[in-house]
Amino acid sequence: MSQHPTPTDRLSRAPRPRPAPWQSGLAVFAGIMMVIAGAFGAVQGLVALFSNEVYITAPGYVLALDLTTWGWVHLILGLLVGFAGAAVLTGQTWGRVVGITIAILSMLANFVFIPYYPVWSLLIIVLDVFVIAALCTYTRGAQDA
Template identity: 40%
Template sequence: MTQQPTSPGSHPHQGHASGDGKDRASMWVAGGTVFAGVVLLVDGLLDILKGITAIASDDIYANINDYVYRFNLTGWGWVLLILGVISVITGLGLLTDALWARVVGVFMASLSLIANFLWLPYQPLWALISIALDAWVIWALTAHRSTRTAGL
């Protein structure tokens, strides 16, 4: 028995060669890039809010006495504010699929990962969630770049 040909738009899973894992992986990675842009955008906004809070009232965060990476929270607030603004701009760039935004996005997610490691004693749960999201953003942005390069 032969199969009747169908139009590419007749079934949601058709339109690509059956069994072609590259197309599905490419779609997954492209979706990951959009998600990475949204995560950087939201994380940047939250960093701005955390930075403003630390600048305005650094006694709102836990007082850590014996932490190796102890620092002035007002100064750290300025760092978070600046990183947040750059992350928001980068997130918007990722949503427009700008090449510069993928490069800066990996850099910003790396900086955010390190910053959240240093932030662990002040906000442990928040820092661990941010570290996980930053690692995922780095993967999504580097996987997107490698699939584009591999297709050339």
Template identity: 40%
Template sequence: MSSVGKDRARTPGSVWASGGIMFAAVLLLVRGVVGILEGVVAIAKDDVYARFGSYVYAFNLTAWGWIHLVLGVLLLVTGLGLLAGPAPWARLTALVLASVSVIADFFFLPYQPWWALVGIALGIFVIWALTHDEAEVVAR
């Protein structure tokens, strides 16, 4: 019986990535819940968020509410899928949704600048965790 790939020592990067996937799943869950709450607030009451300055990509806050609500539900479901054992569909969906979330947070900068920046950073970490050292993580 060959042990070529089985006895290979885990590198610090692969441990980071596998722990990162679990953390990314939890971040997706949290981002999903927060997105749902942001969406409900923006849909129910347009005067909760204030826009800072003029912005080329300005949307109606009700539209932003629906975007955050739908994206939040999708992130929540995908985070649950990742926690259930990183299924290939969940990993790919999480990558796509994290990317869309980063873009949406960029467009949402005038309404909540600090939270949008935090969301962009968290989205980038989720993308990194799901793509870093994928060969070793999938081989497990």
């Protein structure tokens, strides 16, 4: 008696569709930008820790914190963004999820940091928006399996 393949068997053996080239390119772009932004964030944190006269504080800002606190926040977030970017470049799914989460946290931290360094903070917020968009549009393909 011969066994016929069931529809489920056929579906499990079907090759996964490959992502569009622009989606793969966006994932690589996001990974590289995350590594670069992570390095810059870590440097920003180190500057706030060791040379806080670089930053000027705005008087009467509601969410004002000590620059040493901001230094640690940016240093830790920068390292996490860099490691998540490396995971995205190696094709790890968890790297994309962590990357999106850390990019959101980076956006929030830089939003609150605007009074100290407005142009840089706004630049990082825009970069984080592009990274999140790139990580959300990427779908796993046959080459990632």
